[in-house]
């Protein structure tokens with residue numbers, strides 16, 4: 646079983662990474678193979694809205710997102726970690742989210758993977774990012790695990806949060822146990838992954 650943590654902080658070895666590291670430690674302790682993927686330093690371009698991915702599940706932009714697609718598809722559980730920037734997830738996190746549009750394809754998707762969330766902020770906006778990531782899990786047909794919201798500003802601040810770091814380790818353990826439940830979304834509703842709203846024609 647593989648648990649992948651995706652750090653969407655531009656700052657290497659910062660608070661997000663520390664918390665994701667704790668979560669992976671918890672997952673590893675419960676038997677998972679774990680990996681931390683940092684988007685910092687990677688070439689991940691924004692989605693250009695061409696929609697061709699809806700036909701074949703592939704993105705025509707040949708950048709580092711291609712390696713991340715394979716890691717996301719290979720994982721049984723994915724923990725997205727992001728700091729809060731201006732009351733929201735980072736631009737890097739949103740870019741990764743948008744670029745997973747191809748992974749709603751009937752044959753290449755994130756359905757049934759367990760999703761966890763770790764957000765770190767110095768003041769306000771954490772709940773907004775948490776909410777956005779859980780809506781994302783709904784559209785990707787993922788099974789939501791817990792979230793951890795940690796407060797920290799300067800690099801390493803979260804090291805002081807003993808309970809917070811334990812919550813992150815517990816999230817990792819919870820992810821492993823949820824994967825073991827072998828959740829299966831009804832195949833009929835996996836694709837297309839679109840919610841119905843009043844705008845939908």
Ligand SMILES: Cc1cc2nc3c(=O)[nH]c(=O)nc-3n(C[C@H](O)[C@H](O)[C@H](O)COP(=O)(O)O)c2cc1C
Pocket residue numbers: 654655656658659660661662728729730731732733765766767768769770771797798799800801
């Ligand atoms: C451009 C920028 C905007 C930020 N905006 C917010 C914010 O709106 N709310 C908040 O709680 N923290 C905000 N922060 C603080 C970061 O979320 C905080 O420093 C966090 O610990 C960084 O995580 P990292 O160490 O993983 O990079 C901001 C930081 C930066 C650099």
